[in-house]
Amino acid sequence: MKCTLWLAVGLLVAGPLAAEPFSEEDLAVARELREAALAGDGGYEIVADLTTRIGPRLAGSEADARAVEWAVQMFEGMGFDRVWTEPATFPTWHRGLERTEIVSPARHELVTLALGFSPATPKGGIEAEVAMFEDLAALQEADPAEVADRIVFIRNRMERTRTGAGYGRAVGARSVGSRVAAEKGALALVIRSIGTSNNRFAHTGMQRFDSDVRLLPAVAISNPDADLLERLMAGDEPVRIQVEVDAETVESYTSQNVFAEITGSGKPGEIVAIGAHLDSWDVGTGAIDDGAGVAIVTEAARLIGNLDRRPDRSIRVILFAAEEIGLWGGRAWVRAREAQMDKYQFVAESDFGAGRAYAISARVSDAAWPVIAAIQEELEPLGIELGERSASGGPDFSPALRYGVAAVDLEQDGTEYFDYHHTVNDTLDKIEPDALAQNAAAYAVLAWLGAQAPMGFGSGRTILEEESTD
């Protein structure tokens, strides 16, 4: 019902063209791609290979370089028209050991991971009384006298949601907790892991990093360990804790964004860009984050590349470098293309695990929205409904939003994603092959029909002008 309504609106806004934007032949190809993706296991083979032969691939590590090699070889083997790399340079960080122990009033060793860019403590660690805060806001409002010479513990718990919205609400404790605690004279930071599991795994992750801001040694502890610490804090006795971190920040490393293209037959200069990030955290094997995304977009493009027909526009797969430690690959990509955003039909990144996609949302011009509605009709058999008229395109493409790039989000069920995210437990068995194939099918339909669409989606000035008059 919703679709019919949008098509009717489209007729009024954009003329008869929008009512049937795709030829029967293009729709038949979309259906063929959808069924081929659902029937195959090409995506699963890709993520199995990446997680097995490469494994964890922290940006700037030796495995990062091997992953770039792996991706280039994979794309070349698949017969893409063009395969190339572009550099991205960034500071990086290496984990040594980490240890968190409650020393009084009862002794407990806690399951711990240091946070990205945590500096090292002196050997033997730092020991101090704990100052506990409800969340980042409470720490920000705290009198420095409550914080100075203490180890700060931020206890906020991430809420489980299908959309993953709980992550955004909780993650500030991790991304800026250490710098806020440092300004108030704290000695170290301990956070409850930003994750939803009640299993005893700690979740690492990024802290916002600028070379001129002082960070404290910072660690995340598992949810059950955070519960334990809270119970002790509720007692009358002061709680003392010891934190030890050994880690090293590296000033500069250059990795590569990896590109593969199916060159369009009609409008080769116009580009549909689908992406994922190739790097991962250094724990687990980066299966759901973001081996799944690598597999989904690669398999979608591989199936399109196998067709007898070329798409009208070019389709580009981009595997970004160094997403986890600060979107460095995405930022390098946009820096090289600020003036060319109007050449992008749209961008879409898969970076939310392998849960089923349930909605398509898009940031496109008013005139192009009926085309998105028509694409959704071909996604309907996959259980994907029409979503919002806004989209970010995913983390690596997000730096391009301010240049008005059109973006599409295939929104995935993230109910369980944050049980495993950034933990040693992010491994291949967490991926359900059928759900991965459903995503590959959705990306194949989206990329194909996006490349065949009768109109541009409005990247560049059109979107910015329409947004400014909203």
Ligand SMILES: [Zn+2]
């Ligand atoms: Zn990711």
